[in-house]
Every structure is written in structure tokens, then in C-alpha cells.
Amino acid sequence: MTKMMKTSRLYSAPDAPTGICPGCGYGIIKHILANVMEELQIDDRAIGVLGIGCSGFVSRNFDIDWLQAQHGRAPASATGIKRLLPDKVVFTFQGDGDLAAIGTAEIIHAAARNEKMTVLFVNNGIYGMTGGQMAPTTLENQVTVTSPFGRDPNTAGMPIKITEMISVLPIAYAARGAIFNPKEIRITEGYVKKAFEKQLNGEGFSMVEILSPCPTNWHMTPVSSMERIENEVVSYYPLGEMVTGKEGV
């Protein structure tokens, strides 16, 4: 708990508002990222590539180099950077509307090429910035502004499981974590650290999906949003490591 509460020098630049809503998971996730970067001492050679949506806010007060990519294209742009600068630590920071919908081709093929980069995939099951539309990750029967009667699997299908999908490929690392209690935060931080270590070791593509709350568009309190993830989301999106590369599962 003490580690979780630490304010990283990387994620402390107060030169802009964070842009995120009260109760958003990004605050915790940015702390996780900052802690890992400090621990691995990679911030001076890290280059982050941002998805579109709320993930684009991350660069505002996070003291590393960033590129704002087009919608869904972050894994492709990160590929271009990493090939030319193989000694740098290159990662994308993307939400589910970005990565799991418009960027499906880019994420699948970056994984298929086993690009030596890391992907942080924040899944809140909704398009946050545009006002809570149904995402490919929205759960069955979940009401959103574009699924007003609940997501109907007959017409909208079932939520997409990108992390499982790329886990059939011989990549270096894939895991899904959550942040709904201190224990899960610590576990997720371990996943993120391992993902970056895979890149540092040149093993290949690594990705961590993080289940995150969006109280604003879920129309729930921050606490009940965390409870929803624990009680409803995890049963469809199970937590844990899916690919651990050379070490074996």
C-alpha cells in the first residue's frame, strides 16, 4: 500500500490538468506505469505512443517523450519508431475503443510480427471521451448511449477478447490485470514490469490489458464501479498471465 501511494517524479508534473474524471482508473494506471519506469530506470529512453480518446491525456503530466498517434494506429507508429531506434523503450498506451475496434488490424499484426515493444491496453468497456458509446468490449446486456436496450449479442455479438486472441501467437508476454483493490494493483504492476522487462530483454511483443472503471459513463460511483469490475467484468474477462514467453506459464 505504501508503494501504491508514492508519487512518482515522472507522474507529478503539475503543468496541466490530468483531464480525467473523478474515479477514473487512469490515475492508478499512470502511477503503475511511473513506478515501473522508475524501478527499471527507463524513463530517459522511453517513447510512448498514445491512442486517441482519454488515453491521449496521459502525456500531459507524464515526463517522457510521446507521440500522439492516429485512432488505432499506435502499434504501427510504435513499430516504425522501434525499428529505427531499437535501443529505446517503446510502448503504446491505448484504450479499448482505440485498440479493440478501429485499431484491431494494427494490434494483431504488431503482435504477429512480434515487435519488440510493449502495449498497455486500458479496457473500460466503453468509449469514454466521446460520451459512453458501446465498445467492442461492452458486456452483454450493458446499457450504453448506443445500446440503449443493452448490448444484444444477436446484433452486436459478444465482447471481443483481444488479449486472448493475440495469445495464440508466439509473443513474449500477455496478461490481464485489474485495479479494483490494492492486491490487484500490485499484481498488475508486476505484469507491467514483466512486460517491459520482456522488451528490455529483446524477447518480443508484450501486452498488459488492464480492466479499468469509467464511473462517468457507467453512471456509477467510483466505489460501485470498482465493485462492478470485481463482480461482473472479471467473470467475462478473467485475470492472469496468458503468455509468459521463455519462462513458461
Add this chain to the structure above:
Amino acid sequence: MAKVMMKGNEALAEAAVRAGCRLYCGYPITPQTEIMEYLSARLPEVGGHFIQSESEVAGISMILGGACTGYRVMTGSSGTGFSLKQEGISWMAADELPGVIVNVCRYGSGLGLISPGQDAYIQATKGGGHGSYHAIVYGPSTIQEMVDLTGLAFDKADEYRNPVIMLSDGALGQMMEPVEFPDFQEVHPNKDWTITGKGKGRGHKITTAIYTDPKYDQHVREKYARIAAEEQRWESLCTEDAAIVLVAYGTSGRVCRQAVQMARKKGMKLGLIRPVTLWPFPVKAFEQPVHTAKAFVTVEMSALGQMVEDVRLTVNGRKPVFLYSSGMAPPREAVILQMAEDILDGRMKEVL
């Protein structure tokens, strides 16, 4: 270096390598594909990288990322694939990232044909994506010129921090001509705007469009006005005393050069303005002919006429402007000569 016989697409690719290109990302499409085939073997020889992207969109996004590092980057396509590149070209312009995009133009809308065309002119020159921007656009008409302009394209992309389009076509890409290559350029990726990790002692950088800057609009206006003023290139052939001035670029420009020579042998005063930069359009080339010529004829391989719009804007009603749009077939010298005769004899009326 001695001249070698080389196919247009491969010559362009070799010229790019010599200009310092170190990343090419592309998706197969006829008649562009020889560029990527050549570079898939050639770039690794010089320490560069070739990536066969999963789509045209990914290809342009990869070079956008690569451009951020300061290395020289290129992608290429044709027809429908060039349409898919527009998202990334707009972003590169907004982020002020250099890079070269080749369009080996095929003919037609939609699927179109794999045969040469010149109907990507508007898409290339007017900013084919969203927002207010232009790519600098070069329209070579020989393989040697294609090689020379490819080197220039990379230099200008860096100089203005802006995407540059090489507008080739299926004929130029596939034909062979003798060509002489320039020496290899030493290119240093270290530029003050790149993102390479903040290192020690400097603050972080974010590559994105600077719309938060209240001077953004002014900056964009000044930047493109400067390019328009300083970067016009063209070839004028027999325009001083020409009664009829043809305006044609690329493959059509080759045909028109021949037509001018044929006409002059017959005593007909035909001239040619061959734009080399399509954006900026070489309006300076018209300064004298617009006073001395009787009419202008735009010759292009499109169905409706595209460059003719720029010719009309430039001539601005001072002289009649005619269009020979040969469509999916290359223009023919005999048709051009007949048109010129008909115009001079008053048998052809300007149709707007």
C-alpha cells in the same frame, strides 16, 4: 557513375536509398509493387528497414512513427491504396513530420484499372485528407527526372517538415530508361524536433499538432505561402512565340514534348509548359505566355480533367483554356495537333 538501364519503380527506390531513406513500409498494389520488392532486399544492405505492412493505413502510420526519429522514411501506393494513406498524410502535415509518399498512379475511381492514369492530381495536390494542408507534389516525366526529384523530395520534406508526394504513374513506373544515380547522401537523424527519449537533462517532448498555440493558423498560412513562392518548378518548351501553349505533366508531358517538335516541323507555333511541381503549381511559368499565347490546352490522362482547374485559375479568364482529357489511354500527338489547328482556325469553342 555510369548510366544503367532501369525500370522507373526500381530507379525511384534506389534513388530513395541514396537520399538516405532508411524505412519503407508498404502494401502490395499494382503498379507500385516493384518499389517495395526492390527495397525489401536493398534497405537491409544499408542498415535500413523494410516492413510489409498489414494495410496501407498501417504503412503510412509506421513511417509517421519512423519520421519522429529523424530518419528519412518513405511509403508508396496507387489508386485505392493511396486513398487509404490520406489519414496519415494529413497527420504528418499536422504534426510537421517529413516523409515521402509515392503514388504510382493507376487509372480510375474505385478499383480502377492497373494501367497508368493521371487522375490522382486533385487528391495529391489539394490535400487529400482532412484539414488545411498541402503536400509538395513532384510529377516527373522521365526516369532520370524521377531519380533526381526523389533526392530533392527528401531534402524538401526535411527543409519544410512536410510530407512530399512523388506522383508517378503506371507507365513511368514500368518503363525502362538509362539513368545516372547520384552519390549516397550522408543524412543525420539528429534534429531538434525528434522524439528519441528525453535522455538526461532535457524536458520531454510531445509530437502532436500544435492547435493549442493561438498562432497555429498564422504559422500554417506562412509556411505554405513560403513553399508556394519558393518551390515552383517547371520546364518551358518553345513558349516564347507559341500561339498555343500545351500544359501537361508526367507521361502526358512526354507526349506533348513530342507534339511540340512535330508541330514546329510543320511550322505550327506550339509550346509547352510542363509543371514539375504540381503543388505548388508553377504559376510563374504562365507570366509571359498568358500575354503572348492565343490559348492554352491542358493535356491529361483523366476522364473529367483535373489539372485543368489549376490552369484555369492561373490563366484567370485572360485567355481561353481547352482540355484534352485522353481518359484511360495516353494522349496522342495527332489529336493534340488537330486540336491546336481547330483552335487557331476558330473551329473549337472553349467549354467551361
